[in-house]
Amino acid sequence: MALKATIYKADLNIADMDNHRYEDFQLTMAQHPSETIERLMVRILAYARFADEALEFTKDLFETDEPALWQKDLTGQLMKWIEVGSPDEDKVKKASARCKQVAVVTYGSSVDEWYKRNTKLKTLSNVEVWKLSTASTEAIQKLCERTMQLQLNIMDGEWTLIGDQAQAVIEWEQLQ
Template identity: 80%
Template sequence: MALKATIYKADLNIANMDIHQYGDYQLTLALHPSETIERLMVRILAYARYADDALEFTKDLFETDEPALWEKDLTGQLVKWIEVGCPDEDKVKKASARCKQVAVVAYGNAVAEWYKRNSKLKTLKNAEVWQLSEKTTSEIQQLCKRTMQLQLNVMDGEWTLIGDEHQVVIEWTQLQ
């Protein structure tokens, strides 16, 4: 019998004073048996960076041709394509041709080598690449619970994610 995904729920309140974006989002995420808590929490941060009511989590670990998150317009056309981790550059290039905005939220100790090796990414005009520090991805795991109440405050470029018992300063680096 195959292992089933574990469901996590997060109530995410965002107060981004830098761009005057405020919102409450009720997120439901499935943690695939092969997925880590670190990746689950990075998916939440990716959602927070591009927060929109139309943004959806996908079946990316089950469906290899899907990203971690996407947004479609009312006609079903893809608008945003958001990858988490260090994806194949051909997948990102293909998404770039189909969407207005493509983003990669990369994390882990292999990001620098991955980015250097995938030079085609640098030619994509509608693609952003963000790197989360290893310190951030290590610390955000402490915030993870099956049911989470998270508050994200952004002010003067500083991101702080607050949970019930901990808070983490999110360290982003824009590679592209």
Template identity: 80%
Template sequence: MALKATIYKADLNIANMDIHQYGDYQLTLALHPSETIERLMVRILAYARFATEELEFTKDLFETDEPALWEKDLTGQLVKWIEVGLPDEDKVKKASSRCKEVAVVAYGNSVAEWYKKNSKLKTLSNVQVWQLTEKTTQDIQALCERTMQLQLNVMDGEWTLIGDQAQAEIEWIQLQ
């Protein structure tokens, strides 16, 4: 019998004073049996970085041609494509030809090696590559609960994610 996904719910309140973005988002995420808590929480941070009402999680672990998150316009055209992890360079190149904005939120101890190996990404003007530090991905796991109340505060480039039991300083490194 196949294992089923575990459902997580997060009420995410964002107060980003740097760009004057304020909002409340009710997120429902499915944790696939092969997925880690670390990746689940990175997906929430990716959502927070690019949050809009139209941004949505996809079935990226089931559908290999989908990103972790995407945003479509009213006509159904892709506007934003967001990958989490260390995606294949060809997948990112294909997405960059289909969307106005493409982003990769990379994490783990082999990000530098992956980025060096995928040098063609540097030629794509509509692709951003962000790296989360290992300390960040370790700390955010302590915030994970089946039902989460999360507050994200951003001021002067400093990101703090606060949960019921802990908080984490979020360190972003922009590679591209």
């Protein structure tokens, strides 16, 4: 018998004092049986970085041709394509031809090697690559619950994600 997805829900409140943006989002995510808690929480951070009511979690690991998140316009045209992890360079290149904005949110110990190896990415003008620190991804795992109340505060470029039991300082580095 195949394992089924585990459903997680998060109420995400974003207080971005740098941009005077204050929003609430109700997120529902399916965790693939092979997905780690770390990756699940990185998907939430990816959502927060590009937060928009039209941004959606996709089937991702269930459907290999889909990113972790995407945003479509009213006609169904892809506008944003957001990958999480260290995706195949050709998949990102294909997405950049289909979308106005493509982003990759990377994490883990092999990010620098992955980025160095994928030289085609540097030629794509509509692709952003963001790297999360290991300390950040370790800290956000402590915030994970099946039902989460999360508060993200952004002030002076510093991100702090607060949950019921803990908080995490989120350290981003833009590689591209």
